[in-house]
Amino acid sequence: MADINRLKVVLVEQKKTSKWLAETLGKDPATISKWCTNTSQPSIETFLEIARLLNVDIKDLLVPSDVNRLLKQ
Template identity: 55%
Template sequence: MVMNRIKVVLAEQRRTCKWLATELGKSENTVSRWTTNRTQPSVQQLYDIAAVLNIDVRCLLTPSKE
């Protein structure tokens, strides 16, 4: 299983879920679910998030220990 690091990257960049939601045109609830790994963004959404955060998409993913 792959987990995302969106919350970590947002913290590193001193950005908020609200900011990311606005930039992506998504609801804060959707971004919140992504940052807590309750749901995962699609591959295209990961690329969009990476573009907004100006990072490589691979920085958003980390394999879990399971």
């Protein structure tokens, strides 16, 4: 399965931890871990909240769709 989000990368760029994100969103750290490894995905609403918290555009949290298409070839 191709990666869908860049959450782990953006957290590193922002010098934030998954633990910080879990505490800030009130989510279980295991949930954040699954998001960071692309095992599961947050809802669109949660992506918007994460983008707000990290002060980034929501598009920065997603792998561009054309990259996913190239990976499948």
